[in-house]
Amino acid sequence: MTDILRQHAEQQFAEELHELSQADTRTRPPSWKLSPWAVALYLLGGTLPNKFVVSPKYIGSTRLIEIAIATLATDRALLLIGVPGTAKSWVSEHLSAAIAGDSTLLVQGTAGTGEEAIRYGWNYARLLADGPSQQALVPSPIMRAMQHGQLARVEELTRIPSDVQDSLITILSEKTLPIPELNSEVQATKGFNVIATANNRDRGVNELSSALKRRLNTVVLPTPSSIDEEVDIVQRRVESLGRALELPAEAPALEEIRRIVTVFRELRDGKTSDGKTKLKQPTGTMSTAEAISVVTNGLSLAAHFGDGRMRANDVAAGLVGAVVKDPVQDRVVWLEYLETVVKERNGWKDLYRACREVSE
């Protein structure tokens, strides 16, 4: 165990990647570490001929992962869209780890992301001393990915101002990055590509220009389709997070996770799981990622302040925090849900009481 709080995908799953590359005999696209088939196996999980078990990284539609990998193999850039918490960044990180062996060439998109984060910046001391030169240039992650034929990741593409977004167009279509100051350019090495993620909820913030859109293949990541799938996701993530955080608590019971996932799904869909009652929806996204954090939070509460077993009152505070993002509107939604659904449900009395206590 290292002291690193969170390891990169390629470090955490180094063994799996190694085994896969050993077993992988299929053709690999230029500078890919694995063949597309092996990349799919890495993300979706499976068993190798030598009985080595590869854990699934993405639980959901095989089709979507295949489209994503095929897109990258055609050297077109990939855009992953989804509501917050649908594993966009997670998929993008693991794709880069499996394909390029490096998931660290990352540009985080914010309203303040400037052109130098996408193209290149200058080391001003050198610039002033020597004038524009190759040594004064500070390459961006994307520029480095181009030079070494690797995958660059752009997170939250739609948060980046439109004019900065558009500097990606030349990079994506002509695979070159001109440096007019030095009268030179960087030409992308084979294997270079970009994975961008964007948020459904932010639609219209900085809408992509159609020129840029045309250069991206879009894959929409949905929220998990069934409750079992979602419970599975939460459980796997909680377990691995618990291990990383070295929580002494015992692994949470599947029942407890199922309850939390049910609450999340019902509020997200605006109706009860039996489809009989309509519910008001809170302003938050109620994503799977938040469900995971509620469970981990409960787990650590149980470990440090309780008896090590996660119970309803360990979860309650996290749950209320996840639902009630707007103190007025969401509070009404939550109290209504508590009174009409949670209170009535068999075996949920403890959860009701615990939530009631926190919500008062």
Added chain:
Amino acid sequence: MAKSTASSPTIFGIRHHGPGSARSLRRALEQLRPDAILVEGPPEADDLLPLIAHAEMRPPVALLLYVPDQPQHAVFYPFAVFSPEWQALLYGVKHDIPVRFMDLPQTHQLAIELKLIAALTAQREQQEASSHQPSANSEPQAAIYLDPLQYLAEAAGYQDGERWWEHMVEQRRDARELFAAILEAMTALREALREELPDAPNPIGPQREREAYMRQTIRAAQREGYERIAVVCGAWHAPAVAKLPPAKEDAALLKGLPKIKIEATWTPWTYSRLSYHSGYGAGIESPGWYDHLWTTRDHVTIRWLTKVARLLRKEDLDASSAHIIEAVRLAETLAALRQRPIPGLPEMNDAAQTVFCFGNDLPLQLIHTKLIVGETLGRVPAATPMPPLQRDLEREQKRLRLPADVTQRTLDLDLRQPLELDRSRLLHRLRLLNIPWGAVQRTGKVKGTFHELWQIQWQPEFVVGVIEAGVWGNTVLKAATTFASDKATKATDLPTLTQLVDRVLLADLSEAVPAVMDRVQAEAAVASDVQHLMAALPPLVNVLRYGNVRQTDLSAVNHIVAGLIARMVIGLPGACASLNDEAAATMLKHLTDVHHAIGILQNDAYTSAWHGVLKQLSDQQGLHGLIAGRCCRLLLNQGQLTASDAAQHMSLALSTANEPTQAAAWIEGFLRGSGLLLLHDEALWRVIDEWLVTLSADAFTQLLPLLRRTFSTFSRPERTQMGEKVKQGAGNSMQPHGGASREAGSDTQRSDFDVERAEKALPLVMKLLGLEHDANR
């Protein structure tokens, strides 16, 4: 004996409507060069086979076999250009090789089915509880019979039988070896199933008889001396016809089968119908895609995605050539990733969704209906034998330039144009014959009486309806006329008859008019039910209203209308006496409809007679409040009563001596539909107000639901205004409408209102509102 082995037939087990099988079959036939071809299909249609090569024949088409006197019992055998059967037939006809169908004739199959239905109906009559149906057999083996390849594909780990098939077919060079392999697989499958379900009842019809007949047909062909016989049948039957046991058993099995007279014809079909379940087993999900696979020799992926792009472009979605390039590359990479030799439909759809639609799945639905299923409609040559009525219909369609199109469209007919008038007549006649090619949208209201809006969409099954209607006559006109006359003689009540009059006149069936009119006249004379008379009037009035546009003879109608109104006016007061609440509500509706109809007629004699009876009713003692109230209102609307008369009537109806429920009903009858009257007429407002105030607490509670019902028919703004009026205090009205406010104004003006100061502000207000200041105010 050596001769018999030489002539043993070559069996081609195929998948119905599989483009892959069609292509392999075609290749195999060219290798084999058979001298006779036997195809699974109804032998009754043998005479129709030469038409396949006719220049005007355009698949998709279907063989239609029907019982001439009960055409609702019919079977369709659809063929697309990519159906292996079609290709086999076409090959035979083009190369002058004898081609025959070899399935058990529908003469027997339909007869067996009819017997079964009769038996089941009898059984059901005996025991009502039974819900057993012949075709609703949901046992798993039914699915295997229908689509055995699917079963094998699933065993091989594929989701889609056709895909599995295509892979097996595309990857093989020697097509004949392939068919031998299929034969083997099917034999194994059938044996396995026989062990698993030894006595399984046959879920889909007389299987054993069918296969026996197929073998008999093969034997007959062998006896005729054909040496290289090609047998094309569904893969499932292949093992059964491959070995020929002694003919005796088969002959015994086929003996004494019931028979029924059958006729056969070709009829146009559509790709969307192909995706249904019909004559040839399971429907297919993507006929448009198969058509593409069949017609496109090379660059299947590129051509398909180009089609998609062009479709999207037509719908104003961005889809450039660059998009197509990227989509093709993605589809091909995906296929490679999924270890498919070439991209299939799922890869195409994934690529289209990702590249063209930015991950959105809505445009995919468009692609599905327009391309994957497709809207192609086939065509049959004019020489096809068809019932005279259908032929006449086709002539009419050609003459009126109204092709039988399967896409839905709207037709705006201007009835002043002779051609468009004829179109309208044709559509009306077909509607009368229960062939709903077109549906009338609202007519007249916006564009005047000479416009008629139709929503038309042809369905291939209408052919059955046309054949069915053939019993009534040989032309559309004749059939519709006979049908209408027959319906008229059978109809027993007046409203049905008058509705028929309406439809007959719209369809311009001048020969049927006298018969129908006579019936109406006769029924009207003896009809004792005034409500029937009342219901009969509006359709007739409609006829009169549109009559001159449609150039129909209306004197007969006029005559009947006069008679109807006279009888109604006499009978109405009696009919309205002592009605209960429910009957009163029905009467109210009739009253309103008739009133409207008489308004349309604009005939002074009718109108005054009607007003007379309304007046009589409104004064009648013991009349249901609903009717009385409505009569009063109608008279008021017509200006036959002044507002003060109405107020008098109202206060009379609301006086305490009357039952409160009757009073409430009166209000409902008077006010229902519009509350504007109350808002504008101060006198009426006050009568109601005073009545309400005098109600006892108990009576008020009792009446509240009734009143609420009335008031809820008013529009929201009306109710709001009323509420405000009540809030201001009854009669405290500063509203500038009419004389009533002036009348009420003086006694309710508030004492603390300073007129002088208010008037000082007026000029400024006027200026703000942009009005000239009127000094006299």
